[in-house]
Amino acid sequence: MADRTQIQEAIKNQGEVVRKLKAEKASKEQIDEEVAKLLELKAQLGGDDGKHQFVLKTAKGTRDYNPKQMAIREKVFNTIISCFKRHGAETIDTPVFELKETLTGKYGEDSKLIYDLKDQGGELLSLRYDLTVPFARYLAMNKITNIKRYHIAKVYRRDNPAMTRGRYREFYQCDFDIAGQYDPMIPDAECLKIVHEILSELDLGEFRIKVNDRRILDGMFAVCGVPADKFRTICSTVDKLDKMSWEDVKNEMVNEKGLSEEAADHIGEYVSLQGGMDLAERLLQDQKLSQSKEACAGLSDMKLLFSYLQIFQVTDKVVFDLSLARGLDYYTGIIYEAVLTQVGVVPAPVSTEAQNGAAEETVSVGSVAGGGRYDGLVGMFDPKSRKVPCVGVSIGIERVFSIMEQKAEASAEKVRTTEVQVMVASAQKNLLEERLKLTTELWNAGIKAEVMYKKNPKLLSQLQHCEDSGIPLVAILGEQELKDGVVKLRTVATREEVDVSRAALIEEIKRRTSEI
């Protein structure tokens, strides 16, 4: 363990790094990242003077949401939840921790990223890693065979955070899943329709939804001569195609993973293909690929999927892309991923693997949603291994937050963090009781109203507060107004003032704020 002098030395060096970056006018992200390291080092030094010397920080890889961020978050959630509800989804919630064994064996290598709770006696517990495994546990436990549900909640991964790029150890997942034995591809198509609706409504710019099928991938690997035990690892290399050139991908396959060059070249031909229903039809005729029963089943379903997507009017954004290879082991059929294609809006290259319920995969720049079919997962929990077919999608909501926050930053319009309609104010002294009385009337009538907690606040500071927090109206009381039974109603934006009788005030405020 490092001793104090070592840490102090490290702090000095790190301080130097920060100073240099600032002098060089490096990017804000870069500076922030180095400052974070510096603060962490300082935190290690901890309390020296015996006094409670709290390290004032949140845990590594986590953040608070301030009121402005919460206002944006609420708006995004409302859009997404409205869509889920439009499609008839119910919602459930599960505990933040599960029995450790519930999570074990579901995430492959990434199990090391699971947060365990300390053994304090009793059960061994872990924080949930995604919402899909708890969902499967819930279905098996309650013997539910049919449900359409959404679940928006935080999940936890001890990953290397890159917070400036929207990657956290605590982050939201926003999942919609359809469980049940149905006719093929109808629920799958609805998931894609939902992605289309949500991304359109969030207005994040141009996007594309790539689809593929686990069975097509496996069939392709088989006919290209990939040994069965290398399917998964080759699959995860293919998945890097959106970030690496084909040469690099091939190199990894051949030199790191020991695939024959011939097999790699075969794969290379397939994974360059993109199209729609036509491509599925063409591949069904492909001499090699059609030899795989699995691939054929996947391709036929792909055709069917596109026929439904046409009806749902979403084929403009959907592309059948053989290079899409999401990493999670539990996918059994169709898989998909939505990416933003307008790179301008997007921050620096971002890996959002953490956000899309994807574990081993690496995700392209701008990935904002992903999912697929997983027909075997619920069966892993059922004592009799009864299967409940499932298909679902996860919205990469943290990415969406980042983009919306950037947009808000760039826009002239102010993000309001309260919904207050009117401030009850006074220009004169000794009117606290009258202000409170009027505020009570307004609250009791359902009006969102604020009053300063001061006996004699200055009018200017009351008006300033309205400017700062975007309160549109001020109800001003004075001796004269009280005598006349009126209130001076001021519009903050225009500074217009008009006397309104106390009896008509509530209606007038409602009328004015419904216009805004």
Place this chain on the structure above:
Amino acid sequence: MADRTQIQEAIKNQGEVVRKLKAEKASKEQIDEEVAKLLELKAQLGGDDGKHQFVLKTAKGTRDYNPKQMAIREKVFNTIISCFKRHGAETIDTPVFELKETLTGKYGEDSKLIYDLKDQGGELLSLRYDLTVPFARYLAMNKITNIKRYHIAKVYRRDNPAMTRGRYREFYQCDFDIAGQYDPMIPDAECLKIVHEILSELDLGEFRIKVNDRRILDGMFAVCGVPADKFRTICSTVDKLDKMSWEDVKNEMVNEKGLSEEAADHIGEYVSLQGGMDLAERLLQDQKLSQSKEACAGLSDMKLLFSYLQIFQVTDKVVFDLSLARGLDYYTGIIYEAVLTQVGVVPAPVSTEAQNGAAEETVSVGSVAGGGRYDGLVGMFDPKSRKVPCVGVSIGIERVFSIMEQKAEASAEKVRTTEVQVMVASAQKNLLEERLKLTTELWNAGIKAEVMYKKNPKLLSQLQHCEDSGIPLVAILGEQELKDGVVKLRTVATREEVDVSRAALIEEIKRRTSEI
């Protein structure tokens, strides 16, 4: 060493390898070799057949929320959040875990109930125990001296769960706090106004809000001859008066806590007192109590508080009760607690201490909200000990859920778990595409619509689904309707059917569902 689940996982993977090799008609040697590995793995498991044997449960003291419970939860949250917003509150969010040291020393004895995370390298973390300490940390960390915020989130306590009585290890807290240096008792009064509004709107039956002041309690203990180092422990005994007789409380004070009988009897006289502003005035004249400067300050503020409560029109429910003694160390001024008084509605005696942000205290039957002023907590986090005065209230939301669930159970009215307005159905075969087409039109128009994921579902099962989930309308398509360009719109409740032209359908559905 590998544990069972790891071995089971390995067995699964190895089984996969063997199956694939067989499917590929690999050489016998190759298959045999892999089968041998598989058998060896199974042998490691010992006696049983190596099938995954999961314990299907949630962690002790936690529960899932099913869709019905979520629908109730959403309704309750909406009521509460509306009230918070009406009073101009912003919202923030903090991570589910904090640095362990952030929580240390805030909860007295109950610190043993804190969930720690396993040390997996890096920081030592604990799950939050309430929302108040993270709030104070947030204020100090961001140097915020003024904020009115609410925070609704789950907190964690390794308590002995009594789930049938609404006590969990993971449960919601629902906090509203006002931080800032203001004129006395105005924000305090607003907190009580908020409790009054929320409990009235939730319609939980009769309630009473007890108020007291930490300074009055301490002054009372002082003038009754309680040694200063026994204030806290005697306070927590007093707090039991709503569940125990005075004799038992006195017995505990004298025999367990070593208080003199005389002091106990003195206390007994005071804690039997209840009243309003009049009582505060009377006690200011009390020969003994008026000797305590602290008590006098508390009593004067109590008078002022009641004057604001009168303006806020909530004195009908508020009672100054000298036996109220909330246990948390951090309270410095006024304290309060709301109790339901209509015992009929309430389940068996419930201690909701876990829900009200109260640690050491024990709470009366039917307690549904509590809080108080804590002027010192933020200063504990500030490197320069700068104080930020705070007052807040926590709604005992889990109790509210339990009562609402019971009410829903008892009521004839069904709790809807979706908001679907219309089901797109068909009585005839081969109309899947037409159903999907119409559903798309409805979705695109913002109508909440469902369609069965079957090619040819029976009309009866489609109608049954509407009955089951409370969908009010069915849009029925048939060959004839398609020819005529109409849809048969059926009202589920009355079974009335009427032909509506496709062009008018969306308006008609909107009209009908806005009436419901």
